Amino acid sequence: MTSSIAEKIANIRQELPAGVRLIAVTKGVSVDAMGEAYAAGVRDFGESQIQEAAVKQARLLDLPDINWHLIGHLQSNKVKKALEIFQWIHSCDSLSLAQRLNRVASELSLKPQVCLQVKILPDPNKYGWTIPELLADLPGLDRCDMLQIRGLMTILPLGLSEAESLTVFERTRTLSLQIQEQNCSNLKMQELSMGMSGDYHLAVRAGATMVRVGHVIFGDRSP
Numbered sequence: 730m731t732s733s734i735a736e737k738i739a740n741i742r743q744e745l746p747a748g749v750r751l752i753a754v755t756k757g758v759s760v761d762a763m764g765e766a767y768a769a770g771v772r773d774f775g776e777s778q779i780q781e782a783a784v785k786q787a788r789l790l791d792l793p794d795i796n797w798h799l800i801g802h803l804q805s806n807k808v809k810k811a812l813e814i815f816q817w818i819h820s821c822d823s824l825s826l827a828q829r830l831n832r833v834a835s836e837l838s839l840k841p842q843v844c845l846q847v848k849i850l851p852d853p854n855k856y857g858w859t860i861p862e863l864l865a866d867l868p869g870l871d872r873c874d875m876l877q878i879r880g881l882m883t884i885l886p887l888g889l890s891e892a893e894s895l896t897v898f899e900r901t902r903t904l905s906l907q908i909q910e911q912n913c914s915n916l917k918m919q920e921l922s923m924g925m926s927g928d929y930h931l932a933v934r935a936g937a938t939m940v941r942v943g944h945v946i947f948g949d950r951s952p
């Protein structure tokens with residue numbers, strides 16, 4: 730017998746330490762399934778695409794207390810739309826994007842919560858700052874004062890062993906500590922958005938505060 734969405738969510742919650750936020754990743758997932766997750770207590774939903782999220786949001790207006798998290802790459806021409814529909818942007822991946830978010834947030838009188846996406850290992854298929862690039866951009870990020878910069882986000886490259894995965898998550902945490910020591914008053918750095926269906930156990934061991942879990946809740950996505 731297959732377990733329900735509510736049972737799967739309950740199982741995951743049991744494994745998460747208190748204070749770790751479960752973000753249900755719902756790209757490719759129906760609004761009905763999202764409604765089941767909501768009924769099971771989920772209030773944080775992660776989407777990769779603006780358009781898909783906008784359509785779902787319009788259909789879920791009767792569920793007003795959802796936090797919407799953008800977890801996919803954001804093109805600069807979609808910044809305004811993204812700010813209108815997401816409270817959290819996990820995928821801020823360059824200084825120029827941060828500056829644009831800052832400018833448009835100011836125009837809209839919004840103060841979005843933002844994570845900085847980092848690449849701990851080289852990965853040509855992923856967006857994000859390398860460690861030296863991020864350290865060099867900290868002063869510029871610190872001036873983006875409409876953004877509530879809350880922490881780091883990372884996605885593992887494919888094909889790592891458990892030990893290698895844990896190392897990447899731990900390196901992300903030490904990078905966050907290193908940034909906290911720079912006395913950049915706008916960089917709060919309490920959050921670590923890391924861990925997906927296959928690796929959230931490891932991410933939590935390394936100090937994740939937000940895990941982004943899709944297919945172990947909702948099953949395999951339709952293509």
Ligand SMILES: *Cc1c(COP(=O)(O)O)cnc(C)c1O
Pocket residue numbers: 754756777800801884924925926927941942943944945
């Ligand atoms: C799709 C996605 C997830 C969730 O992946 P699952 O393996 O289905 O848990 C998490 N984070 C990001 C950035 C994603 O694109």
